Amino acid sequence: MSDNVLLAHGSGGKLSHDLIEKKLLPPLANPMLNRLDDSAIFEFSGHLAFTTDSYVVNPIFFPGGDIGKLAICGTVNDLSMNGAKPLYLSLSLILEEGFSLSELDRIVGSIKAAAEEAEVRIVTGDTKVVNQGQADKLFINTSGIGAIPLGIDISGANARAGNKIILSGTIGDHGIAVMCQREGLKFSTPVQSDCAPLNKLVSQMLKSSPRIHCLRDPTRGGLATVLNEFTQQSNVGIVLEEDKIPMKESVKAACELLGFDPLYLANEGKLVAIAEPGDAGKILAEMQQNIYGRDAAIIGEVSNAHPGRVIMKTKLGPSRVVDMLSGELLPRIC
Amino acid sequence: MSDNVLLAHGSGGKLSHDLIEKKLLPPLANPMLNRLDDSAIFEFSGHLAFTTDSYVVNPIFFPGGDIGKLAICGTVNDLSMNGAKPLYLSLSLILEEGFSLSELDRIVGSIKAAAEEAEVRIVTGDTKVVNQGQADKLFINTSGIGAIPLGIDISGANARAGNKIILSGTIGDHGIAVMCQREGLKFSTPVQSDCAPLNKLVSQMLKSSPRIHCLRDPTRGGLATVLNEFTQQSNVGIVLEEDKIPMKESVKAACELLGFDPLYLANEGKLVAIAEPGDAGKILAEMQQNIYGRDAAIIGEVSNAHPGRVIMKTKLGPSRVVDMLSGELLPRIC
Numbered sequence: 153m154s155d156n157v158l159l160a161h162g163s164g165g166k167l168s169h170d171l172i173e174k175k176l177l178p179p180l181a182n183p184m185l186n187r188l189d190d191s192a193i194f195e196f197s198g199h200l201a202f203t204t205d206s207y208v209v210n211p212i213f214f215p216g217g218d219i220g221k222l223a224i225c226g227t228v229n230d231l232s233m234n235g236a237k238p239l240y241l242s243l244s245l246i247l248e249e250g251f252s253l254s255e256l257d258r259i260v261g262s263i264k265a266a267a268e269e270a271e272v273r274i275v276t277g278d279t280k281v282v283n284q285g286q287a288d289k290l291f292i293n294t295s296g297i298g299a300i301p302l303g304i305d306i307s308g309a310n311a312r313a314g315n316k317i318i319l320s321g322t323i324g325d326h327g328i329a330v331m332c333q334r335e336g337l338k339f340s341t342p343v344q345s346d347c348a349p350l351n352k353l354v355s356q357m358l359k360s361s362p363r364i365h366c367l368r369d370p371t372r373g374g375l376a377t378v379l380n381e382f383t384q385q386s387n388v389g390i391v392l393e394e395d396k397i398p399m400k401e402s403v404k405a406a407c408e409l410l411g412f413d414p415l416y417l418a419n420e421g422k423l424v425a426i427a428e429p430g431d432a433g434k435i436l437a438e439m440q441q442n443i444y445g446r447d448a449a450i451i452g453e454v455s456n457a458h459p460g461r462v463i464m465k466t467k468l469g470p471s472r473v474v475d476m477l478s479g480e481l482l483p484r485i486c
Numbered sequence: 487m488s489d490n491v492l493l494a495h496g497s498g499g500k501l502s503h504d505l506i507e508k509k510l511l512p513p514l515a516n517p518m519l520n521r522l523d524d525s526a527i528f529e530f531s532g533h534l535a536f537t538t539d540s541y542v543v544n545p546i547f548f549p550g551g552d553i554g555k556l557a558i559c560g561t562v563n564d565l566s567m568n569g570a571k572p573l574y575l576s577l578s579l580i581l582e583e584g585f586s587l588s589e590l591d592r593i594v595g596s597i598k599a600a601a602e603e604a605e606v607r608i609v610t611g612d613t614k615v616v617n618q619g620q621a622d623k624l625f626i627n628t629s630g631i632g633a634i635p636l637g638i639d640i641s642g643a644n645a646r647a648g649n650k651i652i653l654s655g656t657i658g659d660h661g662i663a664v665m666c667q668r669e670g671l672k673f674s675t676p677v678q679s680d681c682a683p684l685n686k687l688v689s690q691m692l693k694s695s696p697r698i699h700c701l702r703d704p705t706r707g708g709l710a711t712v713l714n715e716f717t718q719q720s721n722v723g724i725v726l727e728e729d730k731i732p733m734k735e736s737v738k739a740a741c742e743l744l745g746f747d748p749l750y751l752a753n754e755g756k757l758v759a760i761a762e763p764g765d766a767g768k769i770l771a772e773m774q775q776n777i778y779g780r781d782a783a784i785i786g787e788v789s790n791a792h793p794g795r796v797i798m799k800t801k802l803g804p805s806r807v808v809d810m811l812s813g814e815l816l817p818r819i820c
Contacts, residue, residue: 158814159814159817160812160813160814162706162814162817162818163706163707163811163813163814163815163817164705164706164707164708164711164752164811165706165707165711165750165810165811165812165813165814165815166810166811166812166813167812167813167814168706168707169810187641187643188642188715188719189567189568189641189642190537190563190564190565190567190568190702190703191535191536191537191564191565191567191568191570191630191632192535192536192537193533193534193535193536193568193570193634194533194534194536195532195533195534196530196531196532196534197530197531197532198529198530198531199527199528199529199530200527200528200529200530200534200631201525201526201527202525202526202527202528202574202576202609202610202631203524203525203526203576203610204576204577204578204610204611204612204627204629205578205612206578206579206580206612206614206627207614208580208614208616208621210616210620229524230524230525231524231525233523233524233525234523234524234525234527236525236527240536242536242537242538242629243538244538244539244540244627244629245540246540246542246580246625275536276536276537276538277538278538278539278540280540280541280542280818281817282542282544282622282625282818283622283817283818285619286544286621286622287542287620287621287622287625288616288617288620288621291580291614291616291621291625293538293540293578293627293629295538295576295578295627295629296525297534297536297631298525300527307521307523308522308523309521368524369524371498372496372497372498372499372502373497373498373499373502374498377498377499381522385522416499418498476499476500476503477497477498477499477500478494478499478500478501479494479497479499479500479501480492480493480494480496480497480499480501481497481499483493483496483497483615483617484496484614484616484617
């Protein structure tokens with residue numbers, strides 16, 4: 153086998169079968185995937201969540217993760233944000249001719265590790281190859297299916313005045329980690345991506361209170377964009393307290409130096425929850441027990457005062473409007 | 487709004503929302519997609535089929551279709567090949583910065599038309615933008631979910647000696663159409679891609695006989711590759727009769743001129759079925775009633791004589807081994 157991806161690896165013929173049988177099946181094997189039919193088949197009964205995401209992050213390896221880990225965690229998290237227990241994922245690769253097969257091995261290794269941690273299975277897949285120069289190394293699509301437990305009703309449209317806003321940890325880690333890697337910037341304390349599967353955190357949260365109304369992971373567009381989406385979908389206002397928002401000193405320093413607003417930086421292992429005020433304390437305590445929720449904090453609340461708007465009480469006193477991301481802060485962050 | 491895709495259209499912020507709300511939602515709207523949550527949610531009970539495919543065809547417009555129509559039909563067909571009734575699709579776009587928004591409109595129009603013909607709904611999606619020169623115009627991933635009726639057991643592993651092999655129509659149309667468009671070749675009778683959703687054809691076939699053991703669409707790798715996959719998965723041999731395989735005169739002429747073996751050319755609106763000999767006649771008659779099965783024919787049968795091998799009785803008399811596609815015939819055909 154060549155050391156690099158050839159166009160013929162995407163032909164559908166012998167080399168495609170070789171690539172699948174030698175590189176993809178051994179690490180990811182399970183009875184559903186092993187059938188190699190056009191679709192995976194399973195029994196299901198209940199409420200099902202279905203989501204998709206393509207991953208085009210540049211660079212494909214960064215501190216704290218790589219495009220493979222991201223592709224599993226991102227889709228696991230999208231399912232989790234509807235309260236679903238992620239079950240099955242599809243994996244579709246678009247490879248650039250000439251891409252290193254040993255780098256592909258590393259990425260498939262990350263996919264395997266992340267899928268094991270999240271306890272999801274890759275059950276169906278696809279591989280395409282495009283000519284050199286017509287894609288950037290590799291792009292990954294994962295779609296996912298999850299089961300929503302009975303009685304769960306989570307949607308961006310469910311926020312009500314008085315509800316508390318809980319953030320699961322520090323913001324901006326992924327955005328800064330990818331950007332520093334891409335631009336070759338080095339800080340004394342290197343920033344690691346927070347890329348992580350949040351399904352177990354969500355399942356713990358839902359056990360502590362079924363009255364969680366909204367859940368979303370602040371990826372592209374950051375915390376500011378997610379909160380603005382909630383205000384629009386629910387027709388409410390949101391008041392944030394700047395000094396309650398957890399942030400690493402190293403991220404703060406990088407943002408100051410580079411002129412980024414951390415509210416717009418991507419995160420890949422964080423979530424925002426909106427919950428009944430009476431339940432917020434116990435949900436927070438439960439989150440802090442989980443490795444991915446250690447730094448969780450209540451960062452604000454929902455209000456009726458200014459529907460469609462997010463207002464932040466700054467540390468210095470005055471309030472400011474926090475708008476949705478406009479333009480492009482950091483391209484190809486996920 | 488600019489006439490071209492900007493990096494900021496993939497930022498997750500305002501321009502991403504604009505793109506979704508102005509370009510994607512209006513043609514594809516349905517209550518599940520309109521929620522704009524991270525996942526689509528629906529109730530399901532029974533056997534479910536789940537599949538994924540990325541589409542990177544070059545050129546993106548070709549006689550008889552475009553990448554949008556292909557992305558719907560391809561995934562609808564993958565589900566159908568397990569006997570599933572396709573229900574819900576995801577749609578994930580990777581756009582190159584600078585791609586024409588009016589071409590995007592045309593492609594979304596094709597997606598809408600193909601989804602309507604196949605009676606499937608796009609229920610969840612994603613859009614990414616990569617820098618100019620780091621993708622070739624646009625790539626599309628569609629994943630799909632279908633419901634498998636009770637009592638259906640279709641797999642590439644189910645072929646048995648004596649079974650008949652039915653092909654739904656002429657081979658090579660898609661491969662030749664895309665290749666001629668790409669290379670600027672003109673024949674007196676232009677070849678159109680056969681790109682079509684086959685779910686209704688399959689559902690008619692299954693009504694006429696539940697004893698259809700294998701179904702597969704001969705896309706990349708062509709008829710030869712699919713039949714070889716069947717011989718490997720089922721550990722049987724296959725005997726083909728060359729003069730029974732339907733082919734358009736124009737495709738035959740193009741193949742002779744260009745030196746292609748039509749058995750390896752991609753098809754996007756054809757299927758191969760393997761069925762009980764007693765049922766083959768009525769399945770065939772049923773297929774010929776459907777617009778996408780008009781030229782269906784029984785092209786050979788399954789044998790125990792040479793497991794793992796496809797043998798073709800040629801028109802001139804002698805038999806030859808038909809191997810799986812090795813190397814690359816036509817890259818980026820789907």
